[in-house]
Amino acid sequence: MTKIPVHLDINGQHHELQLEPRVTLLDALRERLGLTGTKKGCDHGQCGACTVHIDGERVLACLTLAAQAEGRSITTIEGLAREGELHPVQAAFLEQDAFQCGYCTPGQIMSAVACIREGHAGSDEEIREYMAGNLCRCGAYPHIVAAVRQAAQEFAS
Amino acid sequence: MRDFSYLRATSTDAARQAAALPGAMLLAGGTTLIDLAKCGVAEPDTLVDITHLKGLDRIDVSERGATIGALAKMGHVADHADIKSRFPAISEALWQAASAQIRNMATIGGNLMQRTRCPYFRDPANFSACNKRVPGSGCSAIGGVTRGHAVLGTSDACIAMYPGDLATALVAFDATVHLGDRRILVDDFFLLPGTTPDREHAIEPGEVITAIEIPGSAAARRSTYLKIRDRQSYEFAAASAAVGIEFEADGRTIRDLRVALGGVATKPWRARAVEAALKGKVLDPETVRAASLLAVEGAVDHGANHYKIELAPRVVARAILKLGETA
Amino acid sequence: MTVHTRHGDALDGALAQALGGRLSRVDGPAKITGAAKYAVEQQLEGLAYAVLVESTIASGKVRAIDTVQAEAAPGVLQVLTPDTIISLRTASDWFGTPPPDKPYCPLARDITFSGQHVAAVVAETFEQAVAAAALVKVSYDETPSIVDLSDGKAGDGIPIDAMTKEWGDAPAAFAAAPVRICAAYNTPREYQAPMEPHGLVARWEGDHLTVWEPSQWLDGMARTYAEWFEVPFENVRLVSPYIGGGFGSKALALSHGAVAASAAKMLGRPVKLVMTRQQTFTGYGGRAATRQTVTIGADRDGMIQSIVHRGVNETSIDGMWVEPLGSVTSIMYATPNFSSRQNVVRVNSVVPGAMRAPGENPSAFGIESAIDELAYVVGIDPLEIRLRNYAEQDPHAKKAWSTRQLREAFAAGAERFGWARRSPEPRSMRDGNQLIGWGVAAGTYPVRRAYGEAVVRILADGSVEVESSSIDMGQGTYTILAQTAAETVGVPADDVVVKLGDSRFARAGVSGGSRLAGVMTGAVHKAATSALDQLVGLAISDPRSPFHALQANTLVVAKGRIGSPRGDGPDVSIAELLKSVGRDRIEATGDTMPANSTAEDRYKNYTTIAMALPHTEGDYSRYSWCAHFIEVRVDEDFGTVRVSRVVSALDSGRLYNPKLAESQWKGGIIMGIGQALLEEGIMDRRHGRIVNNNLADYLVPTNADIPDIEVISVGIPDPHSSALGGKGVGELGIVGVAPAIANAVFHATGKRVRDLPITLEKLI
Missing domain, CATH: 3.90.1170.50 (Aldehyde oxidase/xanthine dehydrogenase, a/b hammerhead)
Structure with a gap:
């Protein structure tokens, strides 16, 4: 199939790609653009490792066609820290040791940033439920909850 | 994934026309379609992306009811203040579905088109027999791993379970699907497998879901969605119940009752026998438990899914009693 | 990969940087910003x-x-x-x-x-x-095909004589015992399912x-x-x-x-x-499916007289995997009579492989469930019966434990959990529709030891570089090796750069069996000591050194500066000293192999597991230990089990970094919760194929399944287990979790589930 031009706005930068329509946003990021912070864990919407923001909302890059994301604003983990300053959620993850192998971590952090923004970080129970779409096999969950709680409190104060 | 061409619809009419082309499929959130394309189940020639259409994501809620645009995202509807207050079961069904990310992608219209999670349906490379995929090829699930399969509405051709949560709540409250100008009850929109399990929805080529409409009612206002599963979250239901209730002025006698089951049937399953048995009765645990057994009248198990027949009435009873407690 | 400690968490003070301090993960910044490039x-x-x-x-x-x-x-x-x-x-x-x-x-x-x-x-x-x-x-x-262990064609399998452990006359003692229990415990195929494929x-x-x-x-x-x-x-x-x-x-x-x-x-x-x-x-093997029968003969006070254990695990048609099922059975409790034997059965499966605590994990499910059953039969508290049968030495090797803080673990965990408030009868605790159960189980994992190697360099700018081809998959290797080198040389951990994950670096054996920390801290300590000795030697002996005139026997290096022990004389930075003596670096390779080792020995040591040191070598038997106290809530109508509280007390010896060790322990416990309640490869018997081969159907725990978990370190430095006193961390946490949950489910419901996972249909 012929490739089509796809213009992507990622972390405030404009990218022009020629892609087959079947290329997912995830594979465009990882294999075409070298933005490998977004991880592939299952490729079927079952793990959350590929979580990115599109127009400020958390979504899965593995089930999004790159072409679909044209005209939207995409943020990946690489675009979260501003001018070298860690995002408060990133800092909280480090402080709370909310990860081990680090592979699910970019997805957890992108999900956590959105979770707080959505107003779904009001209690530990709510955080657990609204972070349940990001699997972590190392088992950092209690520390992830602590990190999200801490960052949410920082935002609130 | 087989290659396909990509078309971005600029209007609902254009989408309708494009969708009528052979091999064309509408692409909304993509959470079912892209997944199934990767599984080799969906093999579209053209994907018609409707996610950029304007105006199809409105959520209008009034005393009379709610009209939700087909492109409204599941997550947005779940969090909508008026949906939460007037249709708690709808909100609860939505936020307990999938994950927050998927709910931000998946649309209300697309969610109605969600396909079964039957592992045999999803794996054509290993299981060639599937009447849903290839009519007449047989059913690999019957005689196989059936723990997640339906016990209600099955046929000799298919026992695949309908996995959605939202539609379960919709059928409980007599919601309708808008296919442009055509209106159809959600209960009628979903088809039983019978001898044609490949045909799951009463939608014709070229038709596009534009909205769903849920009539307002006292029962919808006092409603809940109870979902039971192995895992606390991010899993399809082992059994679920959407229940709404309205009491007489005495606060104890059931005037109106709505019950629908999820996770146990081949389509969203309205349990009218339970409703009929309890209407006019005074709510009490024993009566409710006895009547809830009617929810699985006619159920047929395939071994490993037998537990669903035990479980579903208990879920129904708990949901009804929970609503009674909040009287 | 090179990881610079100095990018670590700014909140970490000097105290955190010392070995044993709670330094944040030094590879953390790369991981949380997406900068960390994984292999593919x-x-x-x-x-x-x-x-x-x-x-x-x-x-x-x-x-x-x-x-x-x-x-x-x-x-x-x-x-x-x-x-x-x-x-x-x-x-x-x-x-x-x-x-x-x-x-x-x-x-x-x-x-x-x-x-x-x-x-x-x-x-x-x-x-x-x-x-x-x-x-x-x-x-x-x-x-x-032969589908699995229960396939009629599978047969009894192949006896693995090396797994046989026997002393006394277990069958006779069992026959004579006044209290006898016998039950079969099964675990299904389980999968490691790391998030990175x-x-x-x-x-x-x-x-x-x-x-x-x-x-x-x-x-x-x-x-x-x-x-x-x-x-x-x-x-x-x-x-x-x-x-x-x-x-x-x-x-x-x-x-x-x-x-x-x-x-x-x-x-x-x-x-x-x-x-x-x-x-x-199917591309590689998960944990083999296992079956065990455990029979215990005891007196009416719950004192064990005999244990007879038989185990079977799956292996493949043309490969061999032995999951040592008698490993915990043979050491956890004192018994005068014991017999354990094991067979493996060939089935049409990929050859099973190592998954977190292979052997000890399913073994503990058997014996730690069985002793719980015994406790109810004789009417003794499940914690008390474990203390009554406490093994004061290794019952199998007949050697003293190097350290065994299991009694302390039971005490600390019970205290924190509030075990004394437990109502002994099953089904006697509830909250509305929720039946509440409290369960306890112990866990253990041997201290696997091996020889290690590392290169440590002191560079011209006074920083220290550590090189090894060992790896960090989340255990914290980058961090604890920085702490080790920092403490040994006498520099802040911020000034240490650790390079791992490249086979061009100093060789390293397998990072498995919880051996890496013990092996590598020992090797880095040795290399760093050697580098420090060179540094001090130069400072004392080089005519250009400011210390030359001091005629000192030794010097002290601390916080990156060199001075005399008495504090008199010059005080210079490492960088200044190296400059004054005209050196751009000091390099030392340290390995812990015997002095007469040949090149062939070294190759064998790092590329095979043939030179691993037995954990019962010499006078001691070396194990890590733990005790899990777990509360479950079982919905009486739905059969759903939720873990609502976990307190675990663990003895991993000395912890090099408690912050990271606690994370690993909790991770093991969480994987154990998945094992107990969710995880199972489900077989289509007609096709001989696992059909839930994905993360929507092979259920691992989500965040919502996991309560807050409290872990307590009860370890003390164990000089017999490693150079710096640590034992194992990574595998220990999972061992005993599944039986603790099964025991709690029994306490909640009165139903004993002996087949994992404990899914709702087994309880309704």
Whole structure:
């Protein structure tokens, strides 16, 4: 199939790609653009490792066609820290040791940033439920909850 | 994934026309379609992306009811203040579905088109027999791993379970699907497998879901969605119940009752026998438990899914009693 | 990968930097910003993509492979089949056993399990390779398969005599015992399911092979690749900067690696191959399914007189995996009479592999469930019966424990959990519809020891560099080695750079069996001590040194500065000293191997597990220990089990970094919760195939399934277990969790579930 031009706005930068329509946003990021912070864990919407923001909302890059994301604003983990300053959620993850192998971590952090923004970080129970779409096999969950709680409190104060 | 061409619809009419082309499929959130394309189940020639259409994501809620645009995202509807207050079961069904990310992608219209999670349906490379995929090829699930399969509405051709949560709540409250100008009850929109399990929805080529409409009612206002599963979250239901209730002025006698089951049937399953048995009765645990057994009248198990027949009435009873407690 | 400690958490003070301090993960900043490049994320020019095609039958032969359509598909560069792939040589196993002199083909003609690699497609893009792989048509001559342990054709299996442990007369003592219990305990196939799927990028330059691959054992995998392709070991470079979880599954080079490296060689281009999530369920082995019968004879006070244990685990048709099921059974409790034997049964499965605490994990499920059953039979508190039968020495090896803080673990955990408030009767605690149960179980894991090696350099700017081909898959290797070098040399951890994950660095053995920290802190300590000695020696003896005139016997290095022990004389930085003596670096290689070791010994030590030191060597028996106290809530109508409280007290000896050790313990406990309640490979018996081969159907715990977990360290430094006093951390936490949950479920419901996982249909 012929490739089509796809213009992507990622972390405030404009990218022009020629892609087959079947290329997912995830594979465009990882294999075409070298933005490998977004991880592939299952490729079927079952793990959350590929979580990115599109127009400020958390979504899965593995089930999004790159072409679909044209005209939207995409943020990946690489675009979260501003001018070298860690995002408060990133800092909280480090402080709370909310990860081990680090592979699910970019997805957890992108999900956590959105979770707080959505107003779904009001209690530990709510955080657990609204972070349940990001699997972590190392088992950092209690520390992830602590990190999200801490960052949410920082935002609130 | 087989290659396909990509078309971005600029209007609902254009989408309708494009969708009528052979091999064309509408692409909304993509959470079912892209997944199934990767599984080799969906093999579209053209994907018609409707996610950029304007105006199809409105959520209008009034005393009379709610009209939700087909492109409204599941997550947005779940969090909508008026949906939460007037249709708690709808909100609860939505936020307990999938994950927050998927709910931000998946649309209300697309969610109605969600396909079964039957592992045999999803794996054509290993299981060639599937009447849903290839009519007449047989059913690999019957005689196989059936723990997640339906016990209600099955046929000799298919026992695949309908996995959605939202539609379960919709059928409980007599919601309708808008296919442009055509209106159809959600209960009628979903088809039983019978001898044609490949045909799951009463939608014709070229038709596009534009909205769903849920009539307002006292029962919808006092409603809940109870979902039971192995895992606390991010899993399809082992059994679920959407229940709404309205009491007489005495606060104890059931005037109106709505019950629908999820996770146990081949389509969203309205349990009218339970409703009929309890209407006019005074709510009490024993009566409710006895009547809830009617929810699985006619159920047929395939071994490993037998537990669903035990479980579903208990879920129904708990949901009804929970609503009674909040009287 | 090089990790600079100085980018660590600004909140960490000097106290955190010391060994034993709570320094935040030094590789953390790279991981939380997306900068950490995992193995298959290397960007290479001319990269081609390979996708595997797998068998759809469990037993039989490949009759034909039709590649015509696939070869004609857009972008396809080659289609590999058993007939077209280059021939490799069989490699030795992980003991280094010389292999049979025969070819090795990573693509199968003879099918012994469903999901076996039979072909591969290489294309210009990932999408093209995926699409073309679906066009490869394989036909088979199918033969009946042995599905699993319960298959009528499976038989009793092969006795593994090496697993037999016996003393006293266990059957006679059992027959004579006034209280007797006997039950069978089963665990299903379980999968490591690391979030990063297995895969690699392989590139040939002449006869030199570079493999970027997530690896728990760079040198072991390099050896296998070298033997497969008949090139010198030195020609193979493994690079594994970060590993997205392994849990035992990433220690060995596997057939998909051979396929990718072959494709790269045939094509003359770098090739990337990543398994799909579905393929990870059959591309390598998870934990073998197991069955155990445990019989205990006891007196009426619950004192054990006899244990008779029989175990069986699955292995594959042509591979051998022994899951040592008597490992905990034989050491946890004192008994005068004991018998444990084990068989393995061949089934049509991929050869099972190591998964977090192989052996100890299912073994503990048996014995720790059985003793709980005994407790109820004799009417003794489940904690009390464990204390009554406490093993004061290793009952099997008949040696003293090096350290065993299990009594302390029981005490600390019980106190914190509030065990004394437990109502003894089953079904006696509830909250509305929720039946509440409290369960306890112990866990253990042997201290696996080996020799290690490391290079430590003191650089011109006064910073310290550590190099090793060991790895960090989340255990915290980067961090604790920085702390070790910092403390040994006398610099802040901020000034230490740790380089890991490249087989060009100082060699390292397998990172498995919870041995890495003990081995590597010992090696780094030795190398750093040697570097420090050189530094001090230079300072004392070099005529250009400001300390030369001092005529000192020794000097003190602290916080990066050198001075005399009495504080008189000069006080200079390491950088200033090196400058004054005209050196741009000091380098020391430290290894903990015996002094007379040959080059061959070293090669064997780092590329096989044949030189691992027995944990019962010498006068002591060395184990880590733990006690889990768990509360479950079981819905009486739905049968759903939720873990609502966990308190675990653990003895891992000295902790090098408690912050990171606690994380690993909790991770093990959480995996144990999954094992107890969710995880199970579900077999279609007609096809001999696991059908829930994905993360929506093979359920691992989500965040919502996990309560807050409290862990308590009760360890003390154990000088017999490692140079710096630590024991094992990574595997320990999972051992005993499943029986603690099963015991809690019994307490809640009165139902004893002996088949994992404890799903709702077993309770309604």
